Amino acid sequence: MSLRSVPILAVASLLAGASTAKASTLLGSPDSAATPDAWACAACPAEGAPLGFRQFALRDATVETPEDGLVTSVGVHAKRMGGSEDPYVAVLRPGDDGVSTTVVATAAVPVSASEGAHVQIDNLRLPIRRGDAIAFVFRPGEVDLGIRDRPRPDGAVQSFQTPCDPCGMDGGTGIELLLDAFVEPDVDGDGMGDETQDPDGGGLGMDWQEDWFEDFEAGDELDEDDAVGTRARRLPKDLRLVNADRRTLLLTAPKPGRISASITVPANRRSGAGPFTTILTGETRVRRPGRVRLKLKPTPAGKRLLSKRKRVRTKTVVAYFPRESSLTLLMRSARL
Numbered sequence: 001m002s003l004r005s006v007p008i009l010a011v012a013s014l015l016a017g018a019s020t021a022k023a024s025t026l027l028g029s030p031d032s033a034a035t036p037d038a039w040a041c042a043a044c045p046a047e048g049a050p051l052g053f054r055q056f057a058l059r060d061a062t063v064e065t066p067e068d069g070l071v072t073s074v075g076v077h078a079k080r081m082g083g084s085e086d087p088y089v090a091v092l093r094p095g096d097d098g099v100s101t102t103v104v105a106t107a108a109v110p111v112s113a114s115e116g117a118h119v120q121i122d123n124l125r126l127p128i129r130r131g132d133a134i135a136f137v138f139r140p141g142e143v144d145l146g147i148r149d150r151p152r153p154d155g156a157v158q159s160f161q162t163p164c165d166p167c168g169m170d171g172g173t174g175i176e177l178l179l180d181a182f183v184e185p186d187v188d189g190d191g192m193g194d195e196t197q198d199p200d201g202g203g204l205g206m207d208w209q210e211d212w213f214e215d216f217e218a219g220d221e222l223d224e225d226d227a228v229g230t231r232a233r234r235l236p237k238d239l240r241l242v243n244a245d246r247r248t249l250l251l252t253a254p255k256p257g258r259i260s261a262s263i264t265v266p267a268n269r270r271s272g273a274g275p276f277t278t279i280l281t282g283e284t285r286v287r288r289p290g291r292v293r294l295k296l297k298p299t300p301a302g303k304r305l306l307s308k309r310k311r312v313r314t315k316t317v318v319a320y321f322p323r324e325s326s327l328t329l330l331m332r333s334a335r336l
Helices: 300-308
Strands: 025-028 051-057 069-080 088-094 101-108 117-121 126-128 133-138 143-149 156-161 170-172 175-177 179-184 240-244 248-253 257-265 277-286 290-295 313-322 328-335
Touching: 025 133, 051 175, 069 088, 069 101, 069 133, 088 126, 101 126, 101 133, 133 143, 133 179, 240 313, 240 328, 248 257, 248 313, 257 290, 277 290, 277 300, 277 313
Parallel strands: none
Antiparallel strands: 025 179, 051 133, 051 156, 069 117, 069 126, 069 143, 069 179, 088 101, 088 133, 143 175, 156 170, 240 248, 248 290, 257 277, 257 313, 313 328
16 A cells, blocks of 8 residues: 555564663664655645554564664654654554554654654653654644655555554555654663763763773783783673774673674764764674674764764774673773
């Protein structure tokens, strides 16, 4: 069913390996501030119950949150045609039947520009669970949501009519909703996003954003020569970030296991990127204690940003999974 040809009737770190790591996630459009190709409800009736639109599938994007956490920021490209009722972003939770969906949390999104504009709402604290999705809900004839064309069959979209509890959905393809939400972990359960809201980073300490390039403490540094019979190596005591550039992270790890990382750009005008855009990701195995080089690969948004800027302020989250040990997180903020 086309979203533009017929009315919609009644009828969801960047870490590589984010499904097992407490890491921040950008849900939805990789660039919700982009210029729309069209509007989601251009052919909808001018009056009627509010409609919700959810991105069901989108290449190079995440549409369902991989971990429990909080929606702390929302971005949407929308326009106002009439009325005064605020649209809202909704957290959608799948039902036990695998088909129905329920709205479990909402936040108003003020929209006023008649020609359309990108609107970002920060400092939200909407609880979200693994497998949940987001939707944008508005009254047709008053507000509309910007969309971009995608080559079919990419860009599957679902819609639903409110009020509904649960909400059944119908679908369409070839469309990218210009809607995103930034989901942060809340490891300590205090109701604040660990990256941008919680002063101690979810229990990492009050100075978790400082000391990007820390010196090794005594006993932490490793000899570069691993040959048996040469100088004895001193093993690292904990996970540490030694250095970072656009291609690699250099870390130390005390045990074999797995390390994954995501580097994101927080919202700001100078970065030239969308809100909390993930620009680099990587994952590698730790075969033995010591130094580890984690190769980074740019995301599509990262390629665009890094081709324009030589230096950019970033946030990095490293997840370390030692064998038979608990997850360790390392969060840092720095100019890359």
